[in-house]
Amino acid sequence: MNNYDSIRHVKGESLFLDDISIPSSTLHGAVYSSPIAHGKINSINFEDAKNSEGVVAIFTYKDIPGENQIGGIIQDEKLFASNDVEFIGESIAFIVARNQAQARAAVKKVKADIEPLEVITDPKEAFKKNSLIVKTPKVYQNGNIEDAWEKCDVIVEDTVESGGQEHLYLETQAAVTFPAEGNGIKIISSTQSPTTVQRIASRVLNLPAHYIESEVVRLGGGFGGKEDQATAWAVMTALAAYKLKKPVKLILARHDDMRLTGKRHPYVSDYKIGLSKEGKILAYEVTYYQNSGAAADLSTAILDRTLSHCTNSYFIPNVKATGWCCKTNLAPNTAFRGFGGPQGMFVIESAIHKASKELGLDVHRIQSVNLFNEGEEFPFGQKIENCKARVCFDTLNKKIDIEKVKKETEDFNSENKLFKKGFALMPICFGISFTNTMLNQASSLVHVYNDGSVGVSTGAVEMGQGVNMKIRQIAASVFGIDVSNIKSETTNTTRNANTSATAASSGADMNGNATLIACRNILERLVKFYKAKNNLEETDIVEVQYEKLYLNGIEREETWKELVLQAYMNRIDLSEHAFYATPEIFFDTKTNKGKPFAYHVYGTALITAKVDCLRGTYEIENVYAVHDFGQSINKVIDRSQAEGALMQGIGWMTMEEILHDKDGKLLTSTLSAYKVPDINFTPKVLEIDFLENSFNKSGPLNSKAIGEPPFMYGIAAYFAIRNAVEAFNKDAEISYTSPMTPERVLMSLYKGKHLIKLST
Ligand code: MTE
Ligand code: LUZ
Numbered sequence: 001m002n003n004y005d006s007i008r009h010v011k012g013e014s015l016f017l018d019d020i021s022i023p024s025s026t027l028h029g030a031v032y033s034s035p036i037a038h039g040k041i042n043s044i045n046f047e048d049a050k051n052s053e054g055v056v057a058i059f060t061y062k063d064i065p066g067e068n069q070i071g072g073i074i075q076d077e078k079l080f081a082s083n084d085v086e087f088i089g090e091s092i093a094f095i096v097a098r099n100q101a102q103a104r105a106a107v108k109k110v111k112a113d114i115e116p117l118e119v120i121t122d123p124k125e126a127f128k129k130n131s132l133i134v135k136t137p138k139v140y141q142n143g144n145i146e147d148a149w150e151k152c153d154v155i156v157e158d159t160v161e162s163g164g165q166e167h168l169y170l171e172t173q174a175a176v177t178f179p180a181e182g183n184g185i186k187i188i189s190s191t192q193s194p195t196t197v198q199r200i201a202s203r204v205l206n207l208p209a210h211y212i213e214s215e216v217v218r219l220g221g222g223f224g225g226k227e228d229q230a231t232a233w234a235v236m237t238a239l240a241a242y243k244l245k246k247p248v249k250l251i252l253a254r255h256d257d258m259r260l261t262g263k264r265h266p267y268v269s270d271y272k273i274g275l276s277k278e279g280k281i282l283a284y285e286v287t288y289y290q291n292s293g294a295a296a297d298l299s300t301a302i303l304d305r306t307l308s309h310c311t312n313s314y315f316i317p318n319v320k321a322t323g324w325c326c327k328t329n330l331a332p333n334t335a336f337r338g339f340g341g342p343q344g345m346f347v348i349e350s351a352i353h354k355a356s357k358e359l360g361l362d363v364h365r366i367q368s369v370n371l372f373n374e375g376e377e378f379p380f381g382q383k384i385e386n387c388k389a390r391v392c393f394d395t396l397n398k399k400i401d402i403e404k405v406k407k408e409t410e411d412f413n414s415e416n417k418l419f420k421k422g423f424a425l426m427p428i429c430f431g432i433s434f435t436n437t438m439l440n441q442a443s444s445l446v447h448v449y450n451d452g453s454v455g456v457s458t459g460a461v462e463m464g465q466g467v468n469m470k471i472r473q474i475a476a477s478v479f480g481i482d483v484s485n486i487k488s489e490t491t492n493t494t495r496n497a498n499t500s501a502t503a504a505s506s507g508a509d510m511n512g513n514a515t516l517i518a519c520r521n522i523l524e525r526l527v528k529f530y531k532a533k534n535n536l537e538e539t540d541i542v543e544v545q546y547e548k549l550y551l552n553g554i555e556r557e558e559t560w561k562e563l564v565l566q567a568y569m570n571r572i573d574l575s576e577h578a579f580y581a582t583p584e585i586f587f588d589t590k591t592n593k594g595k596p597f598a599y600h601v602y603g604t605a606l607i608t609a610k611v612d613c614l615r616g617t618y619e620i621e622n623v624y625a626v627h628d629f630g631q632s633i634n635k636v637i638d639r640s641q642a643e644g645a646l647m648q649g650i651g652w653m654t655m656e657e658i659l660h661d662k663d664g665k666l667l668t669s670t671l672s673a674y675k676v677p678d679i680n681f682t683p684k685v686l687e688i689d690f691l692e693n694s695f696n697k698s699g700p701l702n703s704k705a706i707g708e709p710p711f712m713y714g715i716a717a718y719f720a721i722r723n724a725v726e727a728f729n730k731d732a733e734i735s736y737t738s739p740m741t742p743e744r745v746l747m748s749l750y751k752g753k754h755l756i757k758l759s760t
């Protein structure tokens with residue numbers, strides 16, 4: 001079951017936004033944005049830009065027919081700045097010219113007079129100055145934290161920092177809008193959420209939604225970076241096309257994409273953890289200071305997921321987790337694979353790591369002792385059901401023998417002076433469903449054409465994760481026909497309305513479930529028709545397998561194609577729209593209790609690393625994981641999703657470093673300054689085993705969501721490297737700060753060491 005997309009990708013035949021053919025009358029846009037991170041706009045001079053070659057029009061906030069507002073959860077973000085600017089890269093104007101080069105050249109000719117104001121880039125500083133997205137904290141708690149401390153044998157406190165992350169989708173942000181008949185428009189964009197594009201375009205243009213058709217063909221990657229932040233660019237082309245009555249296209253240059261768009265949220269977190277002598281975690285108190293950037297975007301939802309993942313895979317009877325969305329003068333940070341989960345999980349893993357030294361117990365012992373058991377509860381009140389935490393951990397242990405890995409690592413370290421090894425385990429437990437219950441809905445529109453071929457439209461956006469292939473397989477499995485007879489159509493708001501973003505790893509889950517329902521309903525009609533036509537009994541079993549019809553297990557003359565054609569000629573409806581809303585989930589936002597997730601995905605990974613203690617460089621040597629895929633619909637896709645997520649997680653924890661200067665300027669805005677894992681960095685061994693006998697009634701065909709959960713295995717890379725560094729320099733008191741870049745490793749290796757004897 002190869003992904004049929006991959007052949008077209010390799011041949012260069014897949015159509016990404018920039019490949020869609022456009023009329024020669026199409027105009028091209030470029031964005032003029034704020035050069036400073038915080039200031040009051042005195043005046044902006046567009047004269048030279050206006051007179052620049054090829055320029056057709058310049059749009060600012062003054063040209064907006066509706067509201068100058070693109071905010072979702074909280075309406076605090078303008079499409080174009082009006083009186084002030086709050087981050088470098090905040091859009092001020094959209095310049096439209098005959099071609100792209102002319103538009104980009106004109107941008108350089110704009111002159112702005114902006115009076116600088118104080119810049120905040122650090123979340124804790126923002127917190128101290130009461131610069132907050134929401135003025136009240138969000139608190140998740142269970143048990144009684146105050147009484148719990150007394151019972152602890154060991155209490156450890158510290159501060160943990162994790163950095164941002166650039167999405168680095170291969171395809172940069174892009175959109176094109178075509179004017180349509182009757183003052184309408186058609187927007188094609190590279191978004192994970194065509195409905196959001198439609199809704200915001202409607203608000204900005206003051207047009208009802210049915211005037212706006214919003215379509216997505218496919219994305220060259222999104223990773224969350226196009227869940228909310230594809231909207232502004234699409235709406236700019238919509239505004240210009242609507243006003244000029246010409247098609248208008250915008251593609252961000254890589255450098256601009258990196259500068260103008262938000263990233264993974266950096267966090268600074270303070271924790272206190274208490275354990276028994278045996279390593280049982282009795283109490284955990286944590287406060288997250290999320291660096292939200294200059295506007296809310298999805299920050300509050302991301303904080304929810306941080307809080308709901310604050311204990312990772314561990315049962316802790318007394319928890320108090322507090323979160324603040326801190327407003328800084330950086331581009332608004334946004335969704336990124338894991339959606340706040342990784343940030344929360346890095347803190348608890350750091351706490352366990354530090355506590356292990358205090359207790360004199362191995363980290364993997366503490367991890368294993370505290371893993372969730374069936375029937376226990378998350379701090380937000382959801383019961384642990386169908387728990388796979390321990391079986392994943394134990395299966396991995398059976399395979400690799402942790403004590404043996406420990407012994408080999410210690411032996412290597414005692415024999416080698418300048419190279420040291422480290423290992424770490426990372427259990428994961430990730431909740432599947434949007435934390436906002438309302439968003440857990442999807443739809444599917446299935447047409448069986450009268451030649452027996454099938455078209456399926458859903459709300460899911462293909463971004464490389466293979467959702468189109470899974471949808472085809474699901475339809476094929478119901479109809480009993482080959483996947484080549486099924487097409488997964490573009491995502492379009494006129495076929496699937498009011499859709500949620502393809503996000504939260506639930507795109508294939510929810511749209512797949514809707515497709516199952518739609519296909520089953522059509523098949524039911526076909527079977528009913530066939531039985532009536534042939535005077536069969538209700539109890540007779542009519543099936544299609546391999547395109548052939550079977551009656552009570554015996555092959556019939558008719559094929560699927562003939563059945564469909566006959567049904568058509570007898571005026572049977574061959575189309576179906578189906579809707580899926582995840583059952584049983586709910587959440588009370590007053591008490592922060594409920595059952596927000598349909599289910600959880602579990603797994604455990606082991607990562608080993610080798611550090612060159614002279615240079616500070618490192619290799620990730622081996623990655624072994626046992627992951628709970630449920631019953632995988634497509635093992636090729638699921639394995640590659642797991643590998644890709646894992647490597648992206650390792651990148652976040654190791655080499656990917658986002659840096660800003662004190663004026664809020666992004667220093668890592670080019671690919672020479674921002675490094676992501678490449679094939680050379682890929683571990684020599686990367687083995688991910690499928691946990692056996694896992695079934696999931698919530699997932700289509702018993703599958704489990706795969707997009708995000710394996711990202712968090714990457715956290716083990718941080719600790720593997722750190723443990724190797726500590727094997728070299730026992731006295732280094734290294735702060736729990738990620739990413740663990742080679743620079744940070746080098747500084748830690750020699751921290752507190754004034755004289756190093758290198759002679760052997
Ligand atoms: N895989 C590829 N190749 N490209 C992507 O952009 N996004 C990830 C994941 N896998 C992504 C990807 C993210 S952030 C999510 S939420 C899921 O895919 C979304 O798809 P799904 O819900 O269908 O799994
Ligand atoms: N988006 C969202 C998400 O709006 N809510 C979520 O819970 C979520 N989780 C993961 C990724 N995107």
Ligand code: MOS
Binds near residue numbers: 224502504
């Ligand atoms: Mo993924 S962060 O839910 O787009």
